[in-house]
Amino acid sequence: MNITVIGTGYVGLVTGACFSKMGNKVYCVDIVEEKIEGLKNNILPIFEPHLGSLVKSSQERGDLIFTTDIKEALDDTNIIFIAVGTPMAEDGSANLDYIFSAASDIANNITKDSLVVIKSTVPVGTGEKVKEHINNILKENNSQVKISMASNPEFLKEGHAIEDCLHPDRVVIGAEEKEVFETLKDLYSQFVLNHDRFVLMDIKSSEMTKYVANAMLATKISFMNEIANICEVTGADVQNVRRGIGSDKRIGYDFIYAGCGYGGSCFPKDVQALISTAQSNGYEPKILANVELVNKNQKMVLVNKVVDRFGEDLTGLTFAVWGLAFKPGTDDVREATSLVVISELIKRGAKIKAYDPQATEEFIRTIDDEYLDSIEFAKGRYEIIEGSDALILITEWKEFRNPDFDYFAETMNQKVIFDGRNIYYKKILNNKGFELYQIGC
Numbered sequence: 148m149n150i151t152v153i154g155t156g157y158v159g160l161v162t163g164a165c166f167s168k169m170g171n172k173v174y175c176v177d178i179v180e181e182k183i184e185g186l187k188n189n190i191l192p193i194f195e196p197h198l199g200s201l202v203k204s205s206q207e208r209g210d211l212i213f214t215t216d217i218k219e220a221l222d223d224t225n226i227i228f229i230a231v232g233t234p235m236a237e238d239g240s241a242n243l244d245y246i247f248s249a250a251s252d253i254a255n256n257i258t259k260d261s262l263v264v265i266k267s268t269v270p271v272g273t274g275e276k277v278k279e280h281i282n283n284i285l286k287e288n289n290s291q292v293k294i295s296m297a298s299n300p301e302f303l304k305e306g307h308a309i310e311d312c313l314h315p316d317r318v319v320i321g322a323e324e325k326e327v328f329e330t331l332k333d334l335y336s337q338f339v340l341n342h343d344r345f346v347l348m349d350i351k352s353s354e355m356t357k358y359v360a361n362a363m364l365a366t367k368i369s370f371m372n373e374i375a376n377i378c379e380v381t382g383a384d385v386q387n388v389r390r391g392i393g394s395d396k397r398i399g400y401d402f403i404y405a406g407c408g409y410g411g412s413c414f415p416k417d418v419q420a421l422i423s424t425a426q427s428n429g430y431e432p433k434i435l436a437n438v439e440l441v442n443k444n445q446k447m448v449l450v451n452k453v454v455d456r457f458g459e460d461l462t463g464l465t466f467a468v469w470g471l472a473f474k475p476g477t478d479d480v481r482e483a484t485s486l487v488v489i490s491e492l493i494k495r496g497a498k499i500k501a502y503d504p505q506a507t508e509e510f511i512r513t514i515d516d517e518y519l520d521s522i523e524f525a526k527g528r529y530e531i532i533e534g535s536d537a538l539i540l541i542t543e544w545k546e547f548r549n550p551d552f553d554y555f556a557e558t559m560n561q562k563v564i565f566d567g568r569n570i571y572y573k574k575i576l577n578n579k580g581f582e583l584y585q586i587g588c
């Protein structure tokens with residue numbers, strides 16, 4: 148099949164690369180020339196394991212074409228995926244400017260009947276509005292072209308995106324016409340060879356499904372973080388509680404880890420957008436509003452622990468921070484806890500030395516410039532330990548899991564560790580003379 152993917156971010160690039168791996172001819176279109184030029188030379192704008200080799204081999208075979216010229220792409224394809232960003236608007240709703248701009252680009256350049264599939268996460272009813280928008284422009288242009296619409300939300304996880312895309316748990320397709328379901332089932336059949344994982348439904352339910360998946364996962368995290376805070380004030384250990392409840396099959400072990408708050412490009416904005424959708428339809432959601440509130444407070448938990456230990460004035464103290472990405476396996480720092488913790492400590496006079504295996508550049512681009520003078524970035528994890536007054540672990544990259552604590556003991560000013568992801572063992576560290584502060588235990 149010949150496919151256009153509009154938007155070459157985490158979703159568009161991964162989707163395009165995976166479709167092309169299966170032998171489809173894929174045009175990946177973006178409006179950022181620099182990004183497309185880089186991609187033509189196999190320079191990726193993001194870090195995602197295995198993506199580089201996939202892009203390179205598909206380009207070499209001629210199955211993956213990068214372009215800023217949407218007309219070139221639409222002339223040669225009849226399935227168009229929209230995978231542009233839907234960031235949070237000021238009022239918490241989803242900003243659909245990129246979606247409608249992509250829709251206009253399609254309408255103004257399309258020359259043959261095509262299927263338009265929205266892969267971006269969009270509020271209920273967007274598919275309908277996009278179809279109307281495209282049809283209005285086609286009418287103004289006296290075009291005879293007909294378009295069909297579908298919703299096909301993406302469930303990939305950054306850091307595991309290729310694996311998730313090639314072996315999806317399920318493929319949700321929302322459409323109105325039987326032929327549309329058949330076309331998309333054909334396209335995805337190579338990804339679900341061992342058993343049928345299609346979930347077919349109407350477009351609105353498909354749009355809603357994506358938000359509900361993210362809201363459910365965010366709720367599990369915030370619920371467990373709230374339990375962690377209750378454990379702390381009562382003397383229970385949330386790690387034991389987690390094991391105790393996870394063994395119940397109805398609950399399960401996934402997404403019940405306490406920590407220092409969720410971030411990323413999806414959970415915070417999608418929970419907010421779902422709240423906004425509910426409110427604009429006259430329903431006031433109660434649980435969702437508190438999922439966000441708990442998370443906002445949880446991003447301050449490490450700061451509060453530092454202040455409890457060192458006092459409100461942190462002048463003269465240096466903190467080593469391990470992990471800037473919102474989670475391991477990605478360079479994405481959107482809504483990352485590191486942004487909150489580091490800026491709050493600097494406001495109180497602290498100096499920061501920071502290390503992340505992948506996300507340093509993105510972090511420098513994202514954090515307010517006013518904080519940069521107080522942060523020293525390192526290329527290796529041990530470089531920042533010597534002379535620090537405490538280590539703060541924010542992102543649980545594997546290389547942080549079993550470090551040389553004897554080196555820490557020899558070189559740190561004070562043997563203090565704040566473990567924001569509960570990856571260290573209290574007994575071991577206490578035996579080595581460290582103070583260890585964790586979440587909920």
Ligand SMILES: NC(=O)c1ccc[n+]([C@@H]2O[C@H](COP(=O)([O-])OP(=O)(O)OC[C@H]3O[C@@H](n4cnc5c(N)ncnc54)[C@H](O)[C@@H]3O)[C@@H](O)[C@H]2O)c1
Nearest residue numbers: 154155156157158177178231232233245248249267268301
């Ligand atoms: N990142 C994730 O893990 C993830 C997972 C599932 C779903 N989603 C959803 O997928 C969508 C895309 O997310 P992302 O993280 O890939 O976004 P992103 O911001 O990384 O990438 C979006 C890309 O679209 C491009 N773009 C914007 N307008 C364009 C236009 N008119 N024509 C061509 N290109 C255009 C931008 O230049 C950018 O490269 C969002 O709705 C998001 O919520 C994201």
